[in-house]
Amino acid sequence: MSIQAEHIRKQFGTFSALNDVSLTVQGGQLVALLGPSGSGKTTLLRVIAGLEIPDSGRVSLAGRDVTDAGPGERGIGFVFQHYALFRHMTVAQNVAFGLSVKSRAKRPDKATIQARAMELLTLVQLDWAADRYPTQLSGGQRQRVALARALAVEPQVLLLDEPFGALDAAVRQELRDWLRGLHHELQLTSVFVTHDQQEALEIADQVVVFNKGQIEQIGTPDDVYDHPATPFVYRFLGKTNVLQEEGELEYARPHDIELSRAAQTDFRAAQIKHVHLVGAEARIEVQDQGGRVLSAEMPKALFRELEVNTGEQVYYRPRRVTRYPAPQN
């Protein structure tokens, strides 16, 4: 089911949370809303869900204008960051909740609801935990219960607000991959909010980069990473070496900084300030003769071959530079 938001504006008092935002999500896509805190991601998600009424603009689902429809009429599943499960209900009862609050006409009978809850728990691989209470589960397991509960109403659209925000790195990674699989298996259209670049780039089909209530860029992960439309997008998506900031801007990523032990054409002299070895990577901080500090990243083995140490001289060259016109004002 496609989602279309057109010219959405939303003010909170004098603060403009969404300033003329338009976004089209094709049916079947997994889309990440990415941006710093306060940039409007959650507000847009809530507008799509019907939890927030825009000051102006329209929202359509599968071509149907739902701007004036309540959240319950939109066929949407919603998952929040803090898996808001009911503590006094078992896992199975939590999942069944979405079905049991449906209007009487649409509500399946008790046995059907129970069977459906078990089906969903099997889907999220938690059928064994049906009779447990949320407090007896880990954070990642609780988040899977929250997902099962959101899926209980058979939504065609799944909206997730920082669904893995509260979890530790390893569990996050696992749930991410798993969500991607589930999204495809159920042929959902999913939109999730994150401020984690890696998360957005790894699992989304499309990434929407927000800044101050506006969309800076929409594109595939490759598009936005390899061709950031604005300096903001470039800086937000990864560590940035600023090679020049007067007049035209020149940026380079750490993995595009090449180091050499010997002087070479186009290479500049610099001194190694710090070396951090992180897993298989070496992160090297160098300072050139103009005082500019740059970060370089390369596989640890490659760095070792250079045979240079902290305090010693090296030569660097940016392999790839991205340029932007001088900022106005």
Ligand SMILES: Nc1ncnc2c1ncn2[C@@H]1O[C@H](COP(=O)(O)OP(=O)(O)OP(=O)(O)O)[C@@H](O)[C@H]1O
């Ligand atoms: N109900 C509200 N009343 C007043 N201000 C609000 C309300 N909801 C959101 N805001 C403000 O609107 C701005 C955008 O909020 P929003 O939650 O959309 O940002 P976000 O990009 O999702 O950020 P985060 O990653 O921190 O959740 C924030 O400055 C927030 O304080």
